[in-house]
Amino acid sequence: MHDQVCADLIGSSPLFYSLSGLIGYLFFTAQRKSFSELFVLFKSHNLLSAMVDGIFPLTSWKWEGIPLPKLEEQPDEPHLLSSIDLTSWVVNQLRTSRYNDVRDIIEGKKDLVRLIELKERRERGDKVTATIQLTRQQRFSSSAAYLVTEPTNKEPCQQCNSRSSSGPCALCIAGGPELFTGACTNCQYSSNASKYTFYAKK
Numbered sequence: 001m002h003d004q005v006c007a008d009l010i011g012s013s014p015l016f017y018s019l020s021g022l023i024g025y026l027f028f029t030a031q032r033k034s035f036s037e038l039f040v041l042f043k044s045h046n047l048l049s050a051m052v053d054g055i056f057p058l059t060s061w062k063w064e065g066i067p068l069p070k071l072e073e074q075p076d077e078p079h080l081l082s083s084i085d086l087t088s089w090v091v092n093q094l095r096t097s098r099y100n101d102v103r104d105i106i107e108g109k110k111d112l113v114r115l116i117e118l119k120e121r122r123e124r125g126d127k128v129t130a131t132i133q134l135t136r137q138q139r140f141s142s143s144a145a146y147l148v149t150e151p152t153n154k155e156p157c158q159q160c161n162s163r164s165s166s167g168p169c170a171l172c173i174a175g176g177p178e179l180f181t182g183a184c185t186n187c188q189y190s191s192n193a194s195k196y197t198f199y200a201k202k
């Protein structure tokens with residue numbers, strides 16, 4: 001009986017309406033799916049919190065689960081900031097960088113692996129802290145990698161061990177051949193990649 005009613009209904013409806021109904025249904029389902037997927041995507045990337053022009057807000061990046069603090073003003077001497085404030089200052093420049101490779105690195109991992117910690121050394125009895133200036137693409141990309149890279153090296157490289165090392169960060173962090181051809185972030189920062197111990201020779 002039920003089958004007969006259905007058959008009658010379909011039979012009495014023009015083919016056009018059946019097809020358009022089917023297409024409409026499929027379209028509606030696809031729309032719903034993409035909306036829900038979009039919502040999950042937006043939520044997972046924290047895009048709902050004031051993302052402007054594709055730039056993630058500074059608070060997207062976290063250290064030990066806590067969003068990075070916003071600095072009230074630009075520091076005159078960033079190397080004198082605390083590690084957390086210095087990291088915030090650096091990430092703020094990285095996230096708005098015009099270099100795609102830099103954005104890819106820093107946007108790829110928003111739970112930071114470490115803070116920027118600058119090298120300190122003694123010079124004639126005085127403690128001297130290295131300075132960090134993001135003035136070139138290599139400096140941007142190396143600083144981004146320093147914050148998010150799990151190191152593949154167990155020992156510091158020759159450059160990082162040497163007193164003349166010009167890389168600014170306290171740790172020697174190399175991410176394997178895929179990252180800066182094996183150079184550590186300090187060597188990448190100071191354009192010493194070819195001198196680097198772990199440098200993958202071609």
Ligand SMILES: [Zn+2]
Pocket residue numbers: 156157158159160161171172173184185186187
């Ligand atoms: Zn190194």
